[in-house]
Amino acid sequence: MGIDQRRWRWWNAVVLIGMVSVTVTVTSSDSHEKQEQEVSRIAFGSCSNQNAPQPIWDAVVDFRPQIFIWLGDNIYGDFKRPFKIFGRERTVGPWKNVPRFVPSSEQEMKARYEKAKSSPGYVRLHQNAKVIGTWDDHDYGLNDAGKEFQGKITNQKLLLDFLDEPQDSPRRKQAGVYASYTYGPVGRDIKIVLLDTRYHRDPVGSDGTILGNSQWLWLEKELKGPATALTIIGSSIQVISNLSATIHPLFAMESWGRFPKERDRIFKLIADSKRAGVFFISGDVHFGEITRYDCAVGYPLYDVTSSGVTQSVEEVVPPFLRSFVRFVALLTPSTMRVKGQHCRYKSCIYGRPNFGTIEIDWDSHPVTLKLKVRDKESITVTGVDVSLTELQLSNSESFDRAKAGHDNQKHCTLEVSLPWFVRYRLAILFCCTLIVFHVAFLALVYTCFRLFRLEGCKRKHD
């Protein structure tokens, strides 16, 4: 792709953020922000490499979100450059120098902004849209880093600058970037809780804390506070799926599943708070999927994962290997994945650039939610329709209702409880393939050797 075109795409992102920051009166971020306007369209995304083309923004803008949520890896600003596997190197140095935050020419920015103002998408966006977000490891500053990372204080400021957090916001004074927002009139209100899964996180494998004490206390207050029709908890890493359990020892992923005690704690907190209408959104893994856990809080807990805006598992491999990646996705066992009718691929995983959307039809009876992951043309690649009555604490009816929907399975089995030959089938297949290749190679060497000797004998004979 030509440099110009790439820059142009780039500017779409700048314009989206620019439009929002310029035109929305940011009253801000008191962690109990209240806005009365009804919200029915939310978009979210993660894993956005500032050095890659970002054509997906056209689709995001066309969706006309009233709120856009960044779920982390909003830029790749690692303090150390990670190696490059395939293709482009992903990171640049300290992230304050990233062009997204510093438009290289103010004039150009202004021109784009004027142009955007006359397009139909602009009106809705400028009246309503708000961009909020949290971080993951690469904008926190280091791959897979937790509380030990030295640069976290500086980078907290950088993230909050990126999000246009007002200078006097309490969010700038606390340790970590967690925040909560409430939108909409009573009865149609949505609470969005954004977690910080980095600042206080103990090392992976310690089964220690993800959120840390102060954030847990805050979260408890948030969830036990006034009820809202919906509560969306944004976590940079996946909450429901425990992919590590099934791809181990080939790969390892970060997730709440790697911290079983913390995971139980958040489920227990939701259950104890008696809060209805809670679901998760997440990013991080470089593919999109929807998962659901039915045995945590008395109603199905969904986790809609969208990752990434640019970074995705199929993009890092050469095109001829993409169907292989899809085959591997199909083989990877998952007990939590929702396999609805709206899947692009059989696995219900989508490994190319994507963003997530939440549409709420407040006027239908009962109120319905459409949870979707969309591709760069805005076409649904996996999605599920959920009625708000399904997300009530009531009883087992929720499950029956959910079962009557698209997905007949009750999602209660943890990945670690799968029979070993299912759980490890990816690793088993990998080993078998290796063995076959080895044997084939040895056979080839042996045959050559025999031929060579035969030839030698023949020559001697002659």
Ligand SMILES: *[C@@H]1O[C@H](CO)[C@@H](O)[C@H](O)[C@H]1NC(C)=O
């Ligand atoms: C997730 O998988 C890891 C790795 O196999 C395991 O240690 C952990 O206990 C699992 N967590 C849950 C909640 O099953």
